[in-house]
Amino acid sequence: MALPLEHVRWVAHLARLDLTPAELEAMARDLGAIIEYVNQLQALHTDGVEPLAHALDLQNVFRADELAPSLTVDAALANAPARRGDFYAVPAVLD
Amino acid sequence: MSPYRTIIGLEVHVQLLTRTKLFCGCSTKFGLPPNSATCPVCAGLPGALPVMNRMAFELALKAAMALNCQIASLTKWDRKNYFYPDLPKNYQISQYDLPFSKAGWLQIECPGGAKKIGIIRAHLEEDAGKMLHDEQGGGRDSLVDLNRTGVPLLEIVSQPDLRAPEEAKAYLEEMRLLLREIEVSDCEMQEGSLRCDANVNIHIPISPSPVASSFSREPTASADRIQPHGTPSALAAGSRLNVESTGAEGETFAATPIVEIKNLNSFRGVERALKYEAERQFQEYQQKLGSVWNVDPRSARNFAGSTVIPVQEKRNGSLVMVAKATAGWNEKRGVTEIQRRKEEAADYRYFPEPDLVPILIDSLMLEKARAGLGELPAAQRNRLQTEYGLSPYDASVLSSQGRAVVAYFEQTAGLSGDPKETSNWISNEVLQTLNDRKQQIREFAIPPASLAGLIQEVKSSGLNKQRAREVFAEMANSDATVKAALAKLGYQVVSDESQLREIVRRAVAANPKAVADFKKGKVKAADAIKGAVMRETKGMANTELVQRLLAEELDAV
Numbered sequence: 001m002a003l004p005l006e007h008v009r010w011v012a013h014l015a016r017l018d019l020t021p022a023e024l025e026a027m028a029r030d031l032g033a034i035i036e037y038v039n040q041l042q043a044l045h046t047d048g049v050e051p052l053a054h055a056l057d058l059q060n061v062f063r064a065d066e067l068a069p070s071l072t073v074d075a076a077l078a079n080a081p082a083r084r085g086d087f088y089a090v091p092a093v094l095d
Numbered sequence: 096m097s098p099y100r101t102i103i104g105l106e107v108h109v110q111l112l113t114r115t116k117l118f119c120g121c122s123t124k125f126g127l128p129p130n131s132a133t134c135p136v137c138a139g140l141p142g143a144l145p146v147m148n149r150m151a152f153e154l155a156l157k158a159a160m161a162l163n164c165q166i167a168s169l170t171k172w173d174r175k176n177y178f179y180p181d182l183p184k185n186y187q188i189s190q191y192d193l194p195f196s197k198a199g200w201l202q203i204e205c206p207g208g209a210k211k212i213g214i215i216r217a218h219l220e221e222d223a224g225k226m227l228h229d230e231q232g233g234g235r236d237s238l239v240d241l242n243r244t245g246v247p248l249l250e251i252v253s254q255p256d257l258r259a260p261e262e263a264k265a266y267l268e269e270m271r272l273l274l275r276e277i278e279v280s281d282c283e284m285q286e287g288s289l290r291c292d293a294n295v296n297i298h299i300p301i302s303p304s305p306v307a308s309s310f311s312r313e314p315t316a317s318a319d320r321i322q323p324h325g326t327p328s329a330l331a332a333g334s335r336l337n338v339e340s341t342g343a344e345g346e347t348f349a350a351t352p353i354v355e356i357k358n359l360n361s362f363r364g365v366e367r368a369l370k371y372e373a374e375r376q377f378q379e380y381q382q383k384l385g386s387v388w389n390v391d392p393r394s395a396r397n398f399a400g401s402t403v404i405p406v407q408e409k410r411n412g413s414l415v416m417v418a419k420a421t422a423g424w425n426e427k428r429g430v431t432e433i434q435r436r437k438e439e440a441a442d443y444r445y446f447p448e449p450d451l452v453p454i455l456i457d458s459l460m461l462e463k464a465r466a467g468l469g470e471l472p473a474a475q476r477n478r479l480q481t482e483y484g485l486s487p488y489d490a491s492v493l494s495s496q497g498r499a500v501v502a503y504f505e506q507t508a509g510l511s512g513d514p515k516e517t518s519n520w521i522s523n524e525v526l527q528t529l530n531d532r533k534q535q536i537r538e539f540a541i542p543p544a545s546l547a548g549l550i551q552e553v554k555s556s557g558l559n560k561q562r563a564r565e566v567f568a569e570m571a572n573s574d575a576t577v578k579a580a581l582a583k584l585g586y587q588v589v590s591d592e593s594q595l596r597e598i599v600r601r602a603v604a605a606n607p608k609a610v611a612d613f614k615k616g617k618v619k620a621a622d623a624i625k626g627a628v629m630r631e632t633k634g635m636a637n638t639e640l641v642q643r644l645l646a647e648e649l650d651a652v
């Protein structure tokens with residue numbers, strides 16, 4: 001079952017995706033199918049099963065609080081879409 | 096009396112005292128050149144993986160325990176998704192449904208006594224980068240410094256238990272003292288290692304209850320009074336009970352929409368902003384009630400034992416709830432500026448962070464955290480009162496200066512045998528001197544034994560306060576002992592009874608008016624005669640002896 005279009009539009013907005021009307025329709029169908037597929041899990045009985053917090057059976061992975069070398073400023077800014085001085089430059093954000 | 100009650104909840108972010116960031120080995124040091132402390136993890140480069148800093152987690156655990164929180168046995172990490180250039184991953188690693196701690200409290204001292212402020216939760220998260228507006232670039236660009244991304248923050252959310260701007264300030268001061276004492280954070284507001292957002296609205300009593308009797312500053316229940324530390328009943332009491340004492344049972348209030356004030360960068364600013372905002376809300380309520388706003392009993396709800404009705408707005412013929420607003424505090428103008436109403440709830444699409452595994456908190460970790468706490472300020476204030484007989488005020492002055500000052504007090508009091516005088520000397524002269532010299536107590540020139548010596552000297556020789564202060568200053572300047580300082584200043588207290596009696600007699604004879612007044616019952620008149628004796632002896636007369644001799648001589652007149 002296709003997802004309501006306004007839901008898809010909202011999710012697309014949150015993900016900063018600009019979808020054409022045709023893409024929106026297609027996305028609504030595909031997402032609907034995915035959700036339906038995942039919904040099959042609802043049929044399972046999970047009484048008495050501990051919730052899983054992570055797919056790996058691994059806990060308490062820590063590192064020591066020790067300094068490691070950082071990137072140089074030039075290396076850090078190498079991929080910046082725009083640079084001004086030692087800063088990333090981005091389109092003006094006014095709050 | 097205020098015609099409304101103010102309801103305040105605070106959200107505090109403190110930076111944990113780690114050398115490195117939460118998920119990578121970059122430095123957390125303040126004031127580094129822009130973008131000089133970043134790595135692929137900080138910049139959110141593809142393939143970079145976060146690894147949890149053990150120290151950050153241990154510090155967070157310590158803080159939560161000091162805040163009397165319930166500690167979870169399992170905790171995990173979640174992604175909070177949003178797009179903003181200060182966080183290049185497009186999500187913040189935070190904690191959503193399984194924070195490592197919740198349901199605690201912090202005890203603060205209010206004019207009406209101690210009060211417990213509930214803590215909803217404390218969780219760990221990473222900081223975002225810093226945005227600067229580019230002045231040179233003609234306002235086209237914003238500049239981003241990612242040094243702060245990934246810096247470990249502890250977010251501490253209080254219950255809406257604070258009932259006055261002054262209480263909010265007291266809460267922040269106590270929080271800072273506590274977190275500094277247990278060395279979890281340095282809480283420097285100027286450096287951004289303590290930040291605060293405040294949620295505030297006001298409750299206005301509405302009919303049938305008369306305004307005047309609607310609420311009282313005096314707590315009515317005993318629930319928010321001091322309870323023994325760490326007991327299960329104290330834990331359970333938390334906030335829920337103490338809120339009930341602020342509203343009389345059965346009272347009905349209209350509630351203004353909540354405003355979240357951001358950008359609060361000093362404790363004083365927090366207090367001023369809250370005062371201003373509460374008053375602004377009251378004026379808005381008076382203006383809008385009946386025209387734009389309506390109070391509909393059908394939307395009444397229970398708030399800590401009283402009935403509260405949130406105001407609603409008339410829109411297209413129907414009533415809708417007024418959304419929470421965000422405001423900035425303009426320090427210069429001294430006003431809050433409403434920025435926007437959040438018409439729709441923020442949609443962060445939290446989901447579990449797959450790059451970090453959960454943490455199981457075992458008893459070993461808890462014990463280690465507890466062992467690192469030491470005596471907390473509230474318990475310390477209590478002990479200073481019971482063990483040394485200090486007043487609540489004196490105890491809190493000493494306690495607010497931190498453990499080193501309290502230790503200095505305890506050593507000095509032990510040696511001088513007079514805790515009250517010791518507390519006076521430290522609260523006044525010692526702290527003043529430290530403040531003038533920008534010194535810490537460990538750098539202070541007068542060791543506890545010497546200060547104790549001075550206190551005993553004052554007691555035994557009757558050295559007056561002014562002279563004693565001069566001796567103190569000499570000791571602080573030259574590391575001198577009491578004896579050496581007295582000798583250097585040429586102070587020899589006159590304690591010879593016959594010599595002093597002669598001086599007292601002359602003073603009595605020279606002041607017939609004061610004597611007559613004294614005889615008429617004006618006890619204070621004796622001060623003039625005492626003053627004459629002190630002038631005659633250049634302030635070096637034994638004050639206790641003068642007191643006795645004067646009484647005897649006046650009796651004899």
Ligand SMILES: [Zn+2]
Binds near residue numbers: 116132137
């Ligand atoms: Zn890094």
